[in-house]
Amino acid sequence: MVKTTGVFHFRLGGIIVKRYLTTPIYYASGAPHLGHVYTMFLADCARRTTRMAGDETRLVTGTDEHGQKIERAAALAGATPGAFAGERSAAFRELWEGLGIDVSFVRTTDPAHKAVVTDFWQRLCAAGDIYKRHYTGRYCVDCEQYFTGDVGECPVHARALEHYAEDSYFFGSPATGTG
Ligand SMILES: [Zn+2]
Numbered sequence: 251m252v253k254t255t256g257v258f259h260f261r262l263g264g265i266i267v268k269r270y271l272t273t274p275i276y277y278a279s280g281a282p283h284l285g286h287v288y289t290m291f292l293a294d295c296a297r298r299t300t301r302m303a304g305d306e307t308r309l310v311t312g313t314d315e316h317g318q319k320i321e322r323a324a325a326l327a328g329a330t331p332g333a334f335a336g337e338r339s340a341a342f343r344e345l346w347e348g349l350g351i352d353v354s355f356v357r358t359t360d361p362a363h364k365a366v367v368t369d370f371w372q373r374l375c376a377a378g379d380i381y382k383r384h385y386t387g388r389y390c391v392d393c394e395q396y397f398t399g400d401v402g403e404c405p406v407h408a409r410a411l412e413h414y415a416e417d418s419y420f421f422g423s424p425a426t427g428t429g
Pocket of ligand 1: 390391392393394404405406407408
């Protein structure tokens with residue numbers, strides 16, 4: 251899915267519009283596949299179209315290198331999570347370069363990314379928008395998602411859900427439990 255962020259602009263004569271396009275960031279738990287390429291082609295078409303119209307367009311993508319999915323895939327490969335994710339991330343970046351897709355590539359392990367996320371997190375905490383609670387539920391590591399209701403197995407992976415109990419941070423109000 252291609253996302254266009256920021257406010258909508260209307261073209262006026264001679265005004266260059268700055269656009270920022272993003273894709274999902276891809277899990278560095280496996281090799282790039284056709285679904286990733288399809289998404290990037292759509293994003294690149296959008297970028298090229300807006301550039302042809304005279305806009306300044308930046309396309310950003312990257313890799314998500316955190317989570318149990320990465321940890322488990324690395325263990326299976328006999329590597330550390332950092333080394334494993336680094337190799338997988340490089341495969342994504344090299345693929346986009348090889349396909350001639352001009353992107354700004356961000357890794358969730360990049361120091362600059364960590365600094366921005368830390369700043370954002372601290373602002374949310376200072377505003378009282380983050381609270382911590384104990385959470386239990388049924389979880390699919392491959393989806394990185396909890397499931398509720400009478401679902402016994404993951405509808406995507408057709409495997410039994412795992413019971414998880416952990417302290418988690420939530421966005422919203424602790425008084426109402428919204429988030
Ligand atoms: Zn799943």
